[in-house]
Amino acid sequence: MFITKKTINGKDYFYFQKSVRDKDKVKSEYIAYLGKDKEEAEKKAELIKQQLGSKEKNYQKKLQQMTISIDELAAFCKRKGFVYPSGEIYGGLAGFWDFGHLGTLLENNIKTEWREYHVQERDDIVEIDGSIITNPKVWEASGHISSFVDLAVICKKCGYKTKIDKHEIPGRCEKCQGEYENQGEFNPMFVTEVGPIKPSVEVYLRPETAQLIFTDFKLVQENARLKLPFGIAQIGKSFRNELSPREFLFRSREFEQMEIEYFTALNQKCPYIEETKAVDILIYNEDIQKNNKAPEFMNVYDAWKKRIIKNDWHAYWLSKEYEWFISLGANPLNFRARQHLAEEKSHYAIDTWDLEYNFPMGWRELQGFANRADYDLKQHQNFSKTSMEIEHEGKKVIPHVVCEPSLGVERAFLVFMLDSYFYDEKRKNIVLKLHPKLAPIKAAVFPIIKKPEYEKISDDIVIKLKKEFNVIYDKSGSIGRRYSRNDEIGTPYCITIDDISPKQEDVTIRDRDTTEQIRVKIKNIDNVLRKLINEEISFLKAGKKVETRVK
Ligand code: ATP
Numbered sequence: 001m002f003i004t005k006k007t008i009n010g011k012d013y014f015y016f017q018k019s020v021r022d023k024d025k026v027k028s029e030y031i032a033y034l035g036k037d038k039e040e041a042e043k044k045a046e047l048i049k050q051q052l053g054s055k056e057k058n059y060q061k062k063l064q065q066m067t068i069s070i071d072e073l074a075a076f077c078k079r080k081g082f083v084y085p086s087g088e089i090y091g092g093l094a095g096f097w098d099f100g101h102l103g104t105l106l107e108n109n110i111k112t113e114w115r116e117y118h119v120q121e122r123d124d125i126v127e128i129d130g131s132i133i134t135n136p137k138v139w140e141a142s143g144h145i146s147s148f149v150d151l152a153v154i155c156k157k158c159g160y161k162t163k164i165d166k167h168e169i170p171g172r173c174e175k176c177q178g179e180y181e182n183q184g185e186f187n188p189m190f191v192t193e194v195g196p197i198k199p200s201v202e203v204y205l206r207p208e209t210a211q212l213i214f215t216d217f218k219l220v221q222e223n224a225r226l227k228l229p230f231g232i233a234q235i236g237k238s239f240r241n242e243l244s245p246r247e248f249l250f251r252s253r254e255f256e257q258m259e260i261e262y263f264t265a266l267n268q269k270c271p272y273i274e275e276t277k278a279v280d281i282l283i284y285n286e287d288i289q290k291n292n293k294a295p296e297f298m299n300v301y302d303a304w305k306k307r308i309i310k311n312d313w314h315a316y317w318l319s320k321e322y323e324w325f326i327s328l329g330a331n332p333l334n335f336r337a338r339q340h341l342a343e344e345k346s347h348y349a350i351d352t353w354d355l356e357y358n359f360p361m362g363w364r365e366l367q368g369f370a371n372r373a374d375y376d377l378k379q380h381q382n383f384s385k386t387s388m389e390i391e392h393e394g395k396k397v398i399p400h401v402v403c404e405p406s407l408g409v410e411r412a413f414l415v416f417m418l419d420s421y422f423y424d425e426k427r428k429n430i431v432l433k434l435h436p437k438l439a440p441i442k443a444a445v446f447p448i449i450k451k452p453e454y455e456k457i458s459d460d461i462v463i464k465l466k467k468e469f470n471v472i473y474d475k476s477g478s479i480g481r482r483y484s485r486n487d488e489i490g491t492p493y494c495i496t497i498d499d500i501s502p503k504q505e506d507v508t509i510r511d512r513d514t515t516e517q518i519r520v521k522i523k524n525i526d527n528v529l530r531k532l533i534n535e536e537i538s539f540l541k542a543g544k545k546v547e548t549r550v551k
Contacts, residue, residue: 003041124231155178229268284338474486
C-alpha cells in the first residue's frame with residue numbers, strides 16, 4: 001500500500017492506494033482519500049493499515065467485522081456518560097434520549113465544526129434559527145399535512161412493526177421474510193395546541209428545519225444582501241412520531257438537523273465544480289442498483305462528466321460533505337453516495353442522492369441531498385400571496401434548491417463514535433480515537449506526586465487551560481488508571497507533572513493514539529495544545545520526545 005499526491009489548483013490532496021496484479025499488468029487500486037495535509041495523511045494511512053491488516057484483500061469485509069453493534073455502542077455511551085435513555089428512572093420513552101456531560105460536549109463540538117465549515121469559512125452561506133412551532137399554514141403549503149405520510153405495516157409472522165414506502169408494497173419482513181399486513185397511512189408530525197383557552201389552535205412540532213428557511217427566505221436574502229447562488233443554513237430540533245424508533249440514536253422521535261437550503265438560478269452552474277476533482281467516493285447510482293452490480297469507486301468530477309451524477313451541485317455538495325466527515329477523522333471506506341431510485345423519492349424531490357454510511361446494522365442514510373427545485377418557494381408564494389422572487393441578472397426569478405444537504409446531528413454523532421471506537425489489545429482498554437477537535441475533553445492534567453508543590457503547578461495549568469479548553473484535573477488512582485480512563489472517553493492529550501517538572505518548568509504530554517510522550521515548557525502549554533488540536537503541528541514536533549519503556 002502506498003500514498004499518492006494529486007495537486008489541483010495549487011492544493012495537495014493525498015490518497016491511499018495499493019498495487020494489484022491484473023494478468024501481466026500491475027494496476028493501482030484506490031483505497032482511501034487521506035486529506036490535504038501530508039503528516040495527517042501519513043497518520044491516517046497508518047491507521048487504515050492497522051484496521052485492514054496488511055495482508056487483507058477484502059477490506060470491506062474486514063472492516064465490518066471490526067465495528068461494534070449499535071446496542072454495544074448504546075451501552076458504552078450510557079456507561080461513560082455520553083447518552084442515556086430519556087427519563088430512565090421511569091422506564092424511559094422510546095425514541096427519546098438525554099445527552100450526558102460528555103455527549104453534550106461532543107454534540108456541541110460537532111455543531112461548532114459544522115457551522116465553521118459551512119457558514120463561518122464561506123461567504124455564500126448565512127445561518128438562521130427558526131422556531132419549532134410555527135403557523136400551521138407553513139405545513140399546509142409545504143405539503144407535509146397532505147403528503148408527508150408513511151405506511152405502517154406489521155409482519156403477520158413475527159409481529160415486527162415498521163414503516164415502508166408506498167412503492168415497497170407488498171414487501172417482505174426484513175426480520176423473518178414474513179408477509180406484511182397493511183395498517184394504513186400515518187402522518188409522523190406531532191400535534192399540539194397553542195393557547196390555553198379553548199378553542200385553541202392546533203399546531204405541529206416541525207418535522208424538518210427546512211421550511212423555516214423557505215418562509216424567512218426573502219427577509220434573510222434582503223438583510224444579508226445575498227446574490228445567487230447562496231445558501232441558508234440552520235441547526236435545530238425536529239420531531240417525527242416515528243412508528244418504531246430503533247437502533248439507538250439512528251431513528252429517534254426527537255432529533256436535531258443541520259441543513260442547508262442552497263439557492264441557485266435555474267440551470268446556474270456550480271462555480272466550485274473543479275474542487276470535486278480531488279474527491280473519490282464509492283458511487284451507487286440508480287443504474288448500478290437496478291443491474292444488481294456493486295458500487296464503484298469513482299472520482300466525483302469524472303462521475304459528473306460521465307453524467308452518472310447529473311447535476312454539478314449534487315457532485316459538489318456530496319464531495320464537500322464527505323470531505324467534512326473525513327477531515328474530522330471518519331473512515332473514508334465507510335461512506336458511499338447512493339442515488340434514490342425513481343420510486344423512492346420524496347413528494348418534492350426531482351433527483352435525490354444520499355450519503356450513506358456503513359452502520360453496524362448495514363448501509364443506511366446518513367445525509368440526504370434532495371433536489372427540491374422551486375417547489376417550496378412557489379408553494380409559499382401561492383399560499384401566503386407573498387412574492388418570493390428576487391433579482392438575478394436584471395430579472396425577477398424564483399430560485400431553485402438543486403441540492404439540500406440535510407444531516408442529522410445524532411447520525412453524525414454515531415459515525416464519529418463508531419469510527420473512533422477501538423479496542424487496544426496491548427493496553428487491554430478501549431481507546432476512543434476521536435479527532436481532537438471533536439473530543440469532549442481536550443486534556444487531562446495529572447500530578448504524579450501527591451505533594452503541594454506538584455499540585456500547585458497542576459492547579460495553575462488547569463486554571464490557565466480552562467480559559468480556552470475543556471480540561472479536567474485528575475489526581476486519583478494510579479497513573480495507568482488515569483490514562484486508561486481518559487483513553488476511553490477520547491481525551492487526546494494527558495499532561496503530567498512529574499518529579500522534574502518544578503526544576504525544569506516543563507511537563508509531559510502523552511498522545512492518546514500512539515502513547516508517545518513529549519516534554520513541553522509550562523509557559524507554552526496553551527499554545528502547544530491549541531496547535532495540536534488544530535493540527536497545525538505534528539505531535540513529535542511539538543516538544544522534546546521522551547523515551548519511554550515499551551511495556
Ligand atoms: P429516513 O429515510 O431514514 O427516515 P428521511 O429520508 O426521512 O430519513 P430526511 O427527511 O431526508 O430523512 O432528513 C434528513 C436527515 O435527518 C436524515 O438524513 C437523517 O440524518 C436525519 N433524520 C431524519 N429522520 C431522523 C430520525 N427519525 N432520527 C434521527 N435522525 C433523523
